[in-house]
Amino acid sequence: MSATLNRAEYGRPAAPIRIIHLGIGNFTRAHQAWYTEHASDADEWGIAGFPGRTTLVPRPSPRDDALDAQDGLYQLVIKNAEGDQVEVISSVSATFRSHDITSWVELFADPNVAIVTSTITEAGYCRDKDGNLDLGNPDVIADLDKLRAGRLDVPVFTGPAKFVRGLLARRQAEAGPITFVPCDNIPNNGEMAERVIRQGAEYVDATLLDWIDANVGFVTTMVDRITPRATDDDRERVEAATGIEDPGLVVTEPFTEWVLAGEFKAGRPHWESMGAAFVDDIVPHELRKLYLLNGSHSLMAYCASVIGRTTVYEAISDPRVRGWVEQWWDDAVTQVPLPAEELDAYRASLLERFGNPRMKDQLARIAMDGSQKLPIRIVPTIKALLGQGIVAKGATRAVAGWVLHLRGLGAPVDDAGAAPVLPLVAGDLASSVRGVCGWLGLDDDRVVAAVLEHAEELEASRA
The missing domain is CATH 3.40.50.720 (NAD(P)-binding Rossmann-like Domain)
Known part of the structure; x- marks a missing residue:
């Protein structure tokens, strides 16, 4: 007993x-x-x-x-x-x-x-x-x-x-x-x-x-x-x-x-x-974790679940998803005020953590409450790089995955703040992308076009 x-x-x-x-x-x-x-x-x-x-x-x-x-x-x-x-x-x-x-x-x-x-x-x-x-x-x-x-x-x-x-x-x-x-x-x-x-x-x-x-x-x-x-x-x-x-x-x-x-x-x-x-200044540590770990989690939760992956380990083991994560990190590190060698070491440690086969971290859990998470994990990098005339292709893919998630693809929607966003995805894909980008404050035509392109590619690749 x-x-x-x-x-x-x-x-x-x-x-x-x-x-x-x-x-x-x-x-x-x-x-x-x-x-x-x-x-x-x-x-x-x-x-x-x-x-x-x-x-x-x-x-x-x-x-x-x-x-x-x-x-x-x-x-x-x-x-x-x-x-x-x-x-x-x-x-x-x-x-x-x-x-x-x-x-x-x-x-x-x-x-x-x-x-x-x-x-x-x-x-x-x-x-x-x-x-x-x-x-x-x-x-x-x-x-x-x-x-x-x-x-x-x-x-x-x-x-x-x-x-x-x-x-x-x-x-x-x-x-x-x-x-x-x-x-x-x-x-x-x-x-x-x-x-x-x-x-x-x-x-x-x-x-x-x-x-x-x-x-x-x-x-x-x-x-x-x-x-x-x-x-x-x-x-x-x-x-x-x-x-x-x-x-x-x-x-x-x-x-x-x-x-x-x-x-x-x-x-x-x-x-x-x-x-x-x-520490006296926590901001660099916050940004490193928020963008590199939490941001990549959100990216995988929405994009990798669309193509049939259910856990972080499954996602990062897929070369396509790992490439998406690396591209997002290339965008995100530009916004973290820490030495390049420290950021490189942190990226390597994240790949090791994500690649632990004994961890069964469910993408559906990570996908919860995206309306609260995307605005702080992904959007700031898109806006900052857009201010330099750069469309952040790694970051905009995460937004595309969230649009598809809201439209019923991939991980199920479990989001206490989703009520004002869900009506925006009731039409076709193009109008859904424009509506969600507008809600996120990303109504620049260049960003909308990049998100739509990613969304179409993800939708065509889904399992």
């Missing part, structure tokens, strides 16, 4: 909760929780994990059920090319459900809590196209209006409203400083989080802004670790090796990187003891 994870037999005792995390999914458990697990002062820093979902009635989640039943413990499998490396992660000291506003408020009111981390995807911060809090979003307004009316005992579900609710509780409890550390793939994510939180606070109670100025820090991060969903084969293989049945199993790659910049108002774990880097 297989064993069940519990702290009496596995892992280590739960550390005191000093970090709240919103979005306790696979990535954070492979990344931030892993760094915290191995920090030299790990026994002083426990994580309280909340799902990032925004629904009143929680959806069934074997992962959340497992974390609850296993005292926050889970097994992490690092898929080295030569075999698995499995360990029990103990840094998540407690887990809660997304609608548990009572626990959320109590934790924010605890002076021992010093940090709020988040992985809720680009869409979770509820921004409009200008990067401001989307006050036209009915879910956001419904939440903020509850807080504005003083209805503080009822759940709120959108990320910014949850953060504002927590800060209201912390101010009332006089619990002292706290720092937000967003860990989503968004440029200047610390500034982004600060903007939406401050705008939400201003809407609810403008007097909160001065308290935020004095007590709240915002740290910008660059995170990197490919974390595909665990498969039944992964769970069966690990259970056979460890004797533990774990519905909360997390699978990840050997590579990991974490770069942070900003002031921690109330302390932090010694993450640098596990290789995290604290």
